[in-house]
């Protein structure tokens with residue numbers, strides 16, 4: 791299911807001028823989340839951090855095709871994917887809930903967000919090099935100026 795949704799999204803974003811949601815973005819998010827986890831000594835599990843980052847935009851193709859917000863579709867798809875993992879790679883029910891909650895909340899900074907959700911929100915923004923975006927594309931971007939990442943540091 792992950793590969794199916796990932797390939798579907800790649801095709802849908804083939805001509806997209808704005809930031810895409812491919813493997814580069816997903817891995818940048820994972821790496822930034824992991825760095826923040828270490829810097830803040832949060833003690834989050836590496837597998838959980840990487841699974842969260844790699845799954846967080848999995849609902850984007852669904853959003854393009856049906857209009858369902860990708861945080862909502864992503865939570866549902868991520869839960870299905872995580873529940874279908876073979877036993878050797880399985881996450882606990884608690885970890886699945888934390889991952890899916892973070893995905894559901896990653897588009898806005900919620901006051902009651904847990905540490906995983908906070909890291910995902912911050913890394914998702916920090917992974918975007920808005921300061922290097924071509925002016926015409928940046929001007930047409932739906933992100934507010936306050937949301938755009940204008941720093942090379944996290």
Ligand SMILES: [Fe+2]
Nearest residue numbers: 811846847914
């Ligand atoms: Fe993202």
